[in-house]
Amino acid sequence: MHLIWDERKVFDMVTTMASTMANSKVYKPKAFDLSGLTGISDKTLEMHFKLYEGYVKATNELTEKISAILADGKVDQEEMPAYSELTRRLGFEYNGMVLHEYYFGNMTKKAGGVPARDSSFKRAAEESFGSLDIWRADFVGIGKMRGVGWAVCSEDPTTGRLLNHWITLHETGNVAGFAPILIMDVWEHAYLLDYKPADRPKYIEAFLAHVDWNVIDARLKRQSSLATSR
Numbered sequence: 001m002h003l004i005w006d007e008r009k010v011f012d013m014v015t016t017m018a019s020t021m022a023n024s025k026v027y028k029p030k031a032f033d034l035s036g037l038t039g040i041s042d043k044t045l046e047m048h049f050k051l052y053e054g055y056v057k058a059t060n061e062l063t064e065k066i067s068a069i070l071a072d073g074k075v076d077q078e079e080m081p082a083y084s085e086l087t088r089r090l091g092f093e094y095n096g097m098v099l100h101e102y103y104f105g106n107m108t109k110k111a112g113g114v115p116a117r118d119s120s121f122k123r124a125a126e127e128s129f130g131s132l133d134i135w136r137a138d139f140v141g142i143g144k145m146r147g148v149g150w151a152v153c154s155e156d157p158t159t160g161r162l163l164n165h166w167i168t169l170h171e172t173g174n175v176a177g178f179a180p181i182l183i184m185d186v187w188e189h190a191y192l193l194d195y196k197p198a199d200r201p202k203y204i205e206a207f208l209a210h211v212d213w214n215v216i217d218a219r220l221k222r223q224s225s226l227a228t229s230r
């Protein structure tokens with residue numbers, strides 16, 4: 001009987017492990033065709049893509065390590081320090097991966113200029129801020145703030161209103177449940193090969209000139225179909 005119990009226990013452990021691993025998605029770095037931008041060099045982008053790939057790799061590795069700890073169905077007391085550290089780091093790496101995908105994904109090789117007259121984003125910015133210019137002043141102002149992080153325009157899924165906000169590093173300042181609409185990286189690595197630290201505003205202008213407003217409208221449209229209440 002004892003042997004049967006052990007066999008069952010081993011079977012359950014293996015099943016749990018297989019299930020946990022199956023639920024762990026392995027991410028692959030996405031490719032972004034952004035060479036030849038005005039004001040953001042290919043050298044900067046190539047370095048930046050490598051950094052992004054590092055976040056993807058770290059996200060996969062941390063997820064795997066956490067899954068290994070969970071494979072026996074519990075977190076032992078002696079595993080708590082490692083488990084805690086891995087889980088805290090996962091927030092940094094995971095957001096680093098996702099924010100970069102939004103960032104590169106909302107840029108275009110063509111100079112995007114400004115949102116079209118009938119753009120959903122333009123209408124949402126006007127309703128949320130009073131005018132597109134005020135939205136822009138706020139977004140640019142956040143981008144110029146001292147510190148390492150991101151300027152983010154996101155949509156409140158309940159009200160449909162847009163909000164600009166600052167994220168420190170990758171994970172501090174995200175508003176829970178809000179949908180990212182426009183993401184701008186203002187870590188120094190995003191522009192320091194092309195501009196002096198004090199010239200961050202020039203990088204911001206170069207970035208805004210290359211925003212793909214069609215992508216922004218598509219994100220808004222997708223988000224509207226997922227609108228929820230709190």
Ligand SMILES: [Fe+2]
Nearest residue numbers: 185187189190
């Ligand atoms: Fe970055």
